[in-house]
Amino acid sequence: MVTRPFADSVASYDDARVVLFGVPFDRTSSFRFGSRWAPDAIREASYNFETYMMDHGRDILDVKFHDLGNLEDFGTPEAMVKGVSEASTRIAKAGKIPLAIGGEHSIAPAAVRGLPKDVGVIGLDAHLDFRDSYHDDKWSHACSQRRIADHVGFDRTVYAGVRSFSAEEKEDRERLGLSFISAYEIHQRGIERATDRALHAIGREKVYLTIDTDAIDPAFAPAVGNPEPFGLTPLQVKGVVNTLAPRLVGMDINEVSPAWDQGQTALLAARLIREAIIGMAGPER
Numbered sequence: 001m002v003t004r005p006f007a008d009s010v011a012s013y014d015d016a017r018v019v020l021f022g023v024p025f026d027r028t029s030s031f032r033f034g035s036r037w038a039p040d041a042i043r044e045a046s047y048n049f050e051t052y053m054m055d056h057g058r059d060i061l062d063v064k065f066h067d068l069g070n071l072e073d074f075g076t077p078e079a080m081v082k083g084v085s086e087a088s089t090r091i092a093k094a095g096k097i098p099l100a101i102g103g104e105h106s107i108a109p110a111a112v113r114g115l116p117k118d119v120g121v122i123g124l125d126a127h128l129d130f131r132d133s134y135h136d137d138k139w140s141h142a143c144s145q146r147r148i149a150d151h152v153g154f155d156r157t158v159y160a161g162v163r164s165f166s167a168e169e170k171e172d173r174e175r176l177g178l179s180f181i182s183a184y185e186i187h188q189r190g191i192e193r194a195t196d197r198a199l200h201a202i203g204r205e206k207v208y209l210t211i212d213t214d215a216i217d218p219a220f221a222p223a224v225g226n227p228e229p230f231g232l233t234p235l236q237v238k239g240v241v242n243t244l245a246p247r248l249v250g251m252d253i254n255e256v257s258p259a260w261d262q263g264q265t266a267l268l269a270a271r272l273i274r275e276a277i278i279g280m281a282g283p284e285r
């Protein structure tokens with residue numbers, strides 16, 4: 001099957017402000033494998049939507065963005081980290097915004113490592129992903145925030161929507177002073193306050209956003225690697241993306257596992273990518 005590029009990615013690489021690339025990597029998955037198929041499923045779903053975005057009053061064709069296609073099929077986590085970091089560095093050095101489509105959550109620290117250390121990282125995730133190692137693998141999807149913290153610092157990363165971590169992660173979190181925002185806090189106090197708190201916690205102008213699709217409730221996004229009840233709504237996540245998009249220097253969305261999908265999870269991921277792209281456009285000219 002020939003896969004089409006992400007819908008409306010009509011700009012050349014040289015002209016593009018935002019550059020998409022797929023990372024079909026799921027070798028450390030621990031429950032529902034298959035996120036390697038997500039970049040193409042999300043691209044296909046992207047053709048569902050109007051180019052005019054009603055709630056923004058703008059057309060996505062006003063934003064110049066390019067789709068590089070998928071990176072190679074990496075054999076080891078180390079090779080993936082190297083390949084994704086290099087891609088993210090190359091795009092950022094050209095003055096463009098890298099937007100990676102996973103693949104599993106291990107792609108996020110790989111993309112962040114390709115950027116300068118003065119970025120703050122906000123994650124949306126059901127899980128804290130703060131294990132130092134999982135199944136003897138430091139690059140496991142279950143260690144995504146730990147590896148991000150290695151690059152930007154424990155005080156420059158915060159995951160929101162969290163409703164699951166191990167006793168060991170709790171102990172490490174308290175010892176190392178890592179902040180987090182639970183899904184319960186978001187349901188009680190609202191997504192705007194949570195987004196403000198996340199921005200305050202990282203204290204950086206330049207923001208990288210990593211969206212683990214399992215942050216969203218499995219009722220809306222059932223096809224993810226590790227589904228966890230009591231999650232966020234699609235509109236809450238749209239709110240975070242809309243608020244953060246103008247200051248993003250990089251982003252990824254990960255953990256969609258299309259074999260478990262009836263199409264709605266990939267559609268939601270595609271729509272969130274479109275929300276990010278329109279928001280990265282800057283003020284209307």
Ligand SMILES: [Mn+2]
Pocket residue numbers: 105125126127212214215226
């Ligand atoms: Mn997760």
